[in-house]
Amino acid sequence: MSAPTANSRPLNIAIVGAGLGGLSAAIALRRQGHLVKVKFEVAIWDRQYIFKESFQVFEASLVNKEIGAAIGVPPNSMRVLEAFGYDQKNLRSCDYRGIVAYSADGGEGRTMLFKDQAKHYGRQGCLCHRTALHEELKRLALGEEGTGTPVQIFLGKEIANCDPEAGTLTSQAGETYEADVIIGADGIRSTMRTVVLGSSVVAPATNICAFRWTVDASKLEGRPELDWVLKDGVTGARLVGExxxxxxxxxxxxxxxLINVTMMHPDTRDQDKHSWYSRVTREDVLREYKDFGPPFKAFIELAEDPINLWQLRAIPLLPTWIKARLALVGDAAHATFPTLGQGAAMAVEDSAALGCMLPYGTKPEEVPSRLAAYQDVRKARGEFVCIDSLEQITIPSKRGLFMRSEHMQDMLNGYDGIAVAQEHFHKTFIKF
Known part of the structure; x- marks a missing residue:
């Protein structure tokens, strides 16, 4: 490694995608003193339903909002967010201390507690709306306060081509942008992944889908039959059915x-003949869950049309996440099921590792070896989460394994992504 000198300059970083992964990468690299621009085109799920964003992150539309419902922020993710300087109050979060499980026909709930996360991992996992986390990451990336130069966002820039060897991006309008590093954070339907691999990899059908919706918690007031939702039991989640x-x-x-709801079930359709994302009605949901008990049907009745129906898909394991000056992060590299609640956390950890591998003083010619080190430190962990998240919903013997296994909880929640990446950087690049 070459130490920073008077002639050292910041790297020019281009990020394609401004979701949670793209913004996290922008923050990590900004904090290292680099010049980060987010230029991106992101199409969520299907061209029929396009929600696009951009930064140097590049974005095709003039929108800069994260879509989706709520997510979990586990302790391993919080550890990185704290290093980024986030303010948890801005997440308006709720503690995630365990799950109360009910059979579909009703009866008394069974409480499954996490171990004391604050005691064992130094921080308590939480639940928040995805938009709240996205807005907090935008504040850290774009704000004048904080370490480094604020990130630049370029809206309305759909990326048509990328040359990872030359470090160039070309927009649909024919504009060319040069960068020392290009980060592909453009999601499960990533175009940057195609550039890395030389061919398209599509997440295969799983024949599993989910209704997703949110409901105002005030609708529960004066409804004692719905006390199971928030009032009864541990602060955290509720699981109903099999x-x-x-x-x-x-x-x-x-x-x-606000209450976030995901209703996962087998999909009898030929998924490849349908949009990955569509809209349905409350009656569709009630019809699918017709065998559930009265307290649960009463809750479903609170849903308002339209309701989102999402196909759940996972990216197959990739032979590589990198090519020359281009690296993939987050869902572009390892999109998976929400079973372990670690999808967004893996994107945040990926970003922290990139920051560790690209400190100020990194020379442009050193970038490919630094991205190789990033892959070395992140790929196995990202792939573990990808595989197990899928298997814990598709293999009966593994269902609920995360809640039963303290070892798995420790491996995921107790991980210090920055410390691990820094150690790997020093072993690989520091010469004594």
């Missing part, structure tokens, strides 16, 4: 004023 026949998974966010 994985093989369909289940409801819900939890509070936005200071417990």
């Amino acid at each position: 994985a093989d026949s369909g289940h409801i998974f819900l939890y509070p966010c936005q200071d417990a004023t």
Whole structure:
């Protein structure tokens, strides 16, 4: 490694994609003193339903909002966010201390507690709305306060081509942008992944889908038959039903004023002949969950049309995440099921590792070896989460393994992504 000198300059970083992964990468690299621009085109799920964003992150539309519902922020993710300087109050989060599980026909709930996360991992996992986390990451990336130069966002820049050897991006309008490093953070339908691999890799059909919706918690007031949703039991999530026949998974966010709902079940359609994302009605949901008990149907009745129906897909394991000056992060590299609640956390950890491998003083000619080191430190962990998240919903013997296994909880929640990446950097590049 070459130490920074008076002639050292910041690297020019271009990020394609401004979701949670793209913004996290922007923050990590900004904090190293680099010049980060987010230029991107992101199409979520299907061209029929396009929600696009951009930064240097590049974005095709003039929108800069994260879509989706709520997510979990586990301790390993919080550890990185704290290093980024985030303010947890801005997430309006709720503690995630465990799950109360119910059979589909009702009866008394069974409480499954996490170990004391604050005691064992130094921080308590939480639940928040995805938009709240996205807005906090935008504040850290774009704000004048904080370490480094604020990130630049270029809206309305759809990326048509990338040359990872030359370090160039070309927009649909024919504009060319040069960068020392290009980060592909453009999601499960990534175009940057195609550039890395030389061919398209499409997430295969799984024949599993999910209804997703949110409901105002005030609708529960004066409804004692719905006390199971928020009032009864541990602060955290509620699980109703079985994985093989369909289940409801819900939890509070936005200071417990909003309830996030995911209803995962088998999909009997030919998924490849349907949009990955569509809209359905409350009656469609009730029809699918007709065998669930009265307290659960009463909750579904609170849903308002239209309701989102998402196909759940996972990216197959990739032979590589890198090519020359281009590296993939987040869902572009390892999109998976939400079973372990680690999807966004892996994108945040990926970004922190990139920051560690590209400190100020890194020379442009050193970038390919630094990205190789990033892959070395991140690929196995990202692939573990990708595989196990899928298997814990598709293999009966593995269902609920995360809740039963303290070892797995420790491996995921207790991980210090920055410390591990820094150690790998020093072993690989520091010469004594």
